[in-house]
Amino acid sequence: MIVFSATTSTFLTVDNLSLVVQQSLVVATLALGQTLIVLTGGIDLANAAIMVLGTMVLARLVINGSNSVVALIAGFLVCAALGAISGGLVTMLNLPPFIVTLGMLTVILAAGRLYSEGNSYPVTDNLLGILGQGGYLFGQIKVTHGMTLAVVMFAVTWYALTRTAWGRHVYALGNDPEAARLTGIRVGRTRFSVYLVAGVIYAFAAWQALGRIPNADPNAFQTGNLDSITAVVIGGTSLFGGRGSVMGTVVGALIVAVLRSGLTQAGIDSLYQDVATGVLVIAAVAFDQVVRRRSR
Amino acid sequence: MTTPALQARGLVKRYGQVTAIDGADFDLDAGEVLAVVGDNGAGKSSLIKALSGALIPDEGTVLLDGVETHFHSPLDARHAGIETVHQTLALAPAMDIATNLFLGREVRRTGPLGSVFRLLDRNAMRSQAQDQLDALGIETVQHIGQLVETLSGGQRQAVAVARAAMFGSKIVIMDEPTAALGVKESGQVLDLIRRIRDRGLPVVLISHDMPQVFEIADRIHVHRLGRRTAVVRPADASMSQVVSLMTGALRPGDPDAPPNLVDS
Numbered sequence: 001m002i003v004f005s006a007t008t009s010t011f012l013t014v015d016n017l018s019l020v021v022q023q024s025l026v027v028a029t030l031a032l033g034q035t036l037i038v039l040t041g042g043i044d045l046a047n048a049a050i051m052v053l054g055t056m057v058l059a060r061l062v063i064n065g066s067n068s069v070v071a072l073i074a075g076f077l078v079c080a081a082l083g084a085i086s087g088g089l090v091t092m093l094n095l096p097p098f099i100v101t102l103g104m105l106t107v108i109l110a111a112g113r114l115y116s117e118g119n120s121y122p123v124t125d126n127l128l129g130i131l132g133q134g135g136y137l138f139g140q141i142k143v144t145h146g147m148t149l150a151v152v153m154f155a156v157t158w159y160a161l162t163r164t165a166w167g168r169h170v171y172a173l174g175n176d177p178e179a180a181r182l183t184g185i186r187v188g189r190t191r192f193s194v195y196l197v198a199g200v201i202y203a204f205a206a207w208q209a210l211g212r213i214p215n216a217d218p219n220a221f222q223t224g225n226l227d228s229i230t231a232v233v234i235g236g237t238s239l240f241g242g243r244g245s246v247m248g249t250v251v252g253a254l255i256v257a258v259l260r261s262g263l264t265q266a267g268i269d270s271l272y273q274d275v276a277t278g279v280l281v282i283a284a285v286a287f288d289q290v291v292r293r294r295s296r
Numbered sequence: 297m298t299t300p301a302l303q304a305r306g307l308v309k310r311y312g313q314v315t316a317i318d319g320a321d322f323d324l325d326a327g328e329v330l331a332v333v334g335d336n337g338a339g340k341s342s343l344i345k346a347l348s349g350a351l352i353p354d355e356g357t358v359l360l361d362g363v364e365t366h367f368h369s370p371l372d373a374r375h376a377g378i379e380t381v382h383q384t385l386a387l388a389p390a391m392d393i394a395t396n397l398f399l400g401r402e403v404r405r406t407g408p409l410g411s412v413f414r415l416l417d418r419n420a421m422r423s424q425a426q427d428q429l430d431a432l433g434i435e436t437v438q439h440i441g442q443l444v445e446t447l448s449g450g451q452r453q454a455v456a457v458a459r460a461a462m463f464g465s466k467i468v469i470m471d472e473p474t475a476a477l478g479v480k481e482s483g484q485v486l487d488l489i490r491r492i493r494d495r496g497l498p499v500v501l502i503s504h505d506m507p508q509v510f511e512i513a514d515r516i517h518v519h520r521l522g523r524r525t526a527v528v529r530p531a532d533a534s535m536s537q538v539v540s541l542m543t544g545a546l547r548p549g550d551p552d553a554p555p556n557l558v559d560s
Contacts, residue, residue, distance in 0.1 A: 160414075163414075163415055163416055163418075164414040164415070164416060165402035165404070165414065165416060166414070168391070168395060168399065168402060168416075169399075169400070171388065171390065171391060172388040172391065172399055172400075175388035175389055175390050175391065176386075176387075176388055176389065178384065178386070179384065179385070179386040179387055179388055180388065180399070180400075182370070182382055182384075182386035183386055183399040183400035183401075184370075184371050184374060184400035184401065185399065185400045242388065242389075242390045243390045
């Protein structure tokens with residue numbers, strides 16, 4: 001941040017910081033769902049694809065004249081169902097999450113493109129675009145409804161993870177699934193619920209995405225899955241499961257957004273931004289590994 | 297004679313051609329420490345699994361306090377008051393002691409906070425966990441909020457044993473509790489086992505360590521070839537006699553065999 005504020009005159013302005021947060025919302029929301037799955041020792045490569053399909057469903061339904069509330073419900077159901085399919089494959093067939101979600105990624109991407117019929121769909125509906133607008137001023141910072149929603153979602157997830165038995169079971173099964181089973185935790189059910197909840201969270205991400213850019217584009221957010229994983233890992237959640245927090249993910253998502261925004265404003269090509277993000281992930285995982293090795 | 301706490305008659309478990317339990321009997325008296333010894337592959341683990349619900353026997357009956365019971369899962373056995381300390385301990389390393397003690401059995405707050413918002417009663421769980429450690433005299437653990445991964449092997453074992461003692465209302469089963477421990481830590485775990493027995497809970501101890509078995513057990517169940525060969529008192533037998541019974545070098549009826557407490 002210091003580097004960016006020194007090299008560009010616009011970086012450290014209130015408006016820009018508000019913008020950075022707004023830009024981070026979609027990835028942060030994706031990363032919230034990703035955090036839950038990574039805590040169980042899994043990984044979700046399909047999250048951005050699920051979200052993009054969600055935006056397509058929302059936009060097309062509204063454009064075809066459906067009520068925006070109905071469209072929202074449909075979008076949530078689609079995303080939840082896709083999360084449930086991943087979860088079902090992982091828990092019932094006992095397949096590795098990496099493979100399951102890699103397959104889901106390919107299938108859902110293709111489905112999104114077929115469904116889009118090669119077009120993108122601009123959204124003019126008020127309800128679908130509401131998260132990018134309005135809100136109020138907090139000091140000088142413009143707080144959008146999307147920011148408020150994100151804060152609520154992180155708070156609720158934090159509560160569920162740290163103050164309820166479900167959250168403890170999520171951590172426990174990420175720690176050691178066999179130990180969790182022996183203590184009487186219904187491991188399969190808990191794991192499945194995590195993928196289902198993540199699917200619902202991706203639907204919120206779809207809503208956030210339309211608030212940010214009111215256009216449903218099947219080719220948007222192609223690196224959303226990796227960005228969300230980056231945010232989770234930089235936030236200190238272990239890819240081996242059982243360790244981490246949603247608060248870390250908030251920080252991770254902001255760091256990713258600051259990096260992207262800062263590099264953009266410094267006039268650096270977006271391909272180099274991908275390079276920087278990639279390096280950041282590897283560094284974060286390496287750090288995690290070193291810390292874990294030392295603690296053993 | 298009082299009713300045994302846990303009994304089994306004629307248990308059989310076959311896996312295809314292999315017979316893991318071959319008509320085994322089992323008796324655990326109230327308030328005793330019963331050691332189960334046997335050579336590798338004698339079927340100790342299978343027997344214990346059948347008693348703790350981890351496997352369902354093909355034949356035979358299990359009686360808890362004289363009442364015939366059928367466990368379909370380890371949870372059934374737990375609900376019936378039988379707690380098992382597994383060799384792997386079944387602890388979550390990145391979680392603290394109190395959390396581990398209540399894992400899978402969390403206590404929620406009373407009222408709508410608990411029923412609607414599912415809020416855990418962390419203070420109640422912590423204080424109960426602390427009470428439990430104090431009651432068992434586990435002093436090596438300094439703080440109930442310590443992560444399990446920061447504990448030594450013996451301390452982890454103590455946490456697992458404390459959990460079993462806390463929720464086991466009828467019986468505690470321990471699978472090789474000292475196998476991974478040094479001499480001093482083993483001694484501490486043996487003290488724990490005694491304390492649990494002194495509180496009236498019978499303990500089943502599976503062990504390979506003969507000196508330990510002789511030190512702590514009230515009776516020794518010798519398992520061989522999938523069934524019970526003999527039950528002897530440590531006072532009546534020598535370690536080499538028990539080992540001979542385990543390997544079959546000595547049979548229960550032999551003139552130089554120790555007195556057998558059961559019919560084989």
